[in-house]
Amino acid sequence: MNDWHPSPSASWTALPALLTGHGAGIGEYDASYIVDLSPGQVLNGRVSADIRLTESWGTGAGLVCRADRDWTFVAFYTAPQVQGETRTTVARIGVFREGTLTTVAQLPEAVVLSPGYHHFSLEFFSGTIRGEIQTGEHRYELQADVPHVPFPGYAGLIRLYGAGVLARRTAVERTELPFAASPAAGVAGRTFEYDAFLCHAKEDGAEVEKIAADFESKGIRCWLDSDNQILFGDFVTQKIEAGLRASRFVLPCVSKNLTLRGWTRNEYGAILNAEFSGDSSRITIPVMLDGAEEGDIPLMLRDKRRASSTNKVEFEEFIRFLRSH
Template sequence: MNDWHPSPSAGWTALPALLTGHGGGIGTYDASYIVDLAPGQVLNGRVTADIRLTESWGTGAGLVCRADRDWTFVAFYTTPQIQGETRTTAARIGVFREGALTTVAQLPEPVVLSQGYHRFSLEFFSGTVRGEIRTGENRYELQANVPHVPFPGYAGLVRLYGAGVLARGVTVERTALPFATPPTAGDDTGDAAYDVFLCHAKEDAAEVEDIAAALKSRGIRYWLDSDDQINFGDFVTQKIEEGLQASRFVLPCISKNLRRRGWTRNEYGAILNAEFSGDSSRIAIPVMLTGAEDSDIPLLLRDKRRASHANKVEFEEFIRFLQSH
């Protein structure tokens, strides 16, 4: 099977350009899944595939993310349902935890599938999961907060009720930034006082002030623990909390000094904990300072795409991203 791990192993066949699922599965739902080991474990990203069900109506099949090898994963899938005497197909987001299925969300409108291939996609960032099915002229979309599986895992396909499935064009992508559009007026950060919160070790203050100056010159509002934000007599912890709450992005400035600063870990750690719990209203993005190495990046930030201050082309791209959001 090379890079594919099926469970149960007899339920899938991996060909060079095609995956086929066949026969029964495990448990109440006759479930079976297969994950792609080649990209490695993914914390935030997207999996897509063209999926065809061989039955005449909507038996269950779809995509999985953050899967381990012991029946724990998040899934976006179709499933049959009966409304009166009519058999239809529903789209759902669910969580398998050691094989036990919990339905998190279901699309209210039925999904109409033909006998051909349909484009399935599953995007996952922190606790936000968005599934989409494109079939002919129709597009079905379902989104939910799913904080149940916050750890990295593999991505692949799932089938239910012993469904026969053909899948081609399976791709797995990583991302460090949400796929969603920028926040609107209805979001709790839509009127944020600051675009970014600069989190750094005091030894790196000079370079961080250069970053702040570059942000200011481009109209990006920032919070920095300087005399501009903290005055004599202010409660420092209260001011930092206010800055975090009022910022859209938190930028841990990575250096060898940052690792030794427990206070700064608490600053970005609070945002990471919120992300892992499904709250993506504030996002942590690492910024590599001059001389920083990959080994200086804290473990919980290593899966995120980072910006390099020393790489002027990359940093310019990062500033444009902040401006657009």
């Protein structure tokens, strides 16, 4: 057990080519987990294993990442679910914090596990988690944004409901790059409905609407918090968050008004923080409005190359950049 740390200590056995989980766990979910100490703590990376459950229903198992030794980690796992008289197995992403489980996402389709081994993988980069189960006949994939555990930790396996588990070919890899996209997805595993999210102060609305119209005429799809995007009765914060998630580039429109608006800072700030963590799936690019000066640029954006909306040559180059990306 030199390289493996189980919790509870008697619930796992580490053999040279096999991990076995057995006996009772702890807490409401009768859970236990084991992590590989040899790679050290990992912030961004991937853990994978071939996992076999001794029973195909009524039990659960999966993988963990960013784990400490005191029951805080992110997990991708299968679990039983009963709906009326129907019993199914589901795949979930959840967060354990000091032993308390919060479910973050669940795959809408049922997971069918036949007897034998199935390949589980869990990729984690910045706040994005993606889990995958490969069976002989099907591939199940679940992805979610999980900012709950932002610090590095160990990776390994979890079992639930006292499940008997066999795991072989367990591997932990660290990476400094976003994980590879699945074949049908776009940048960093995502496709985007919009090319640009225009983040601006209310006082600059008329000028920004002209920029949006120029973008749209050149084939650049824009999200702008106008009457077309936010309808009467909509929850404004939910619509804005959905727009950010659906946009490839976030463009803070710099003016003397921008820094006075805390709301706009919240919009581009979340994306900027993800960039600082190494997640380049969305990128912030400052756009200088008419009359904007160097001192109007927010401090955290001053290191970025910006585009000027009033310099026609430069702005055409910027439009070509957006179209090509």
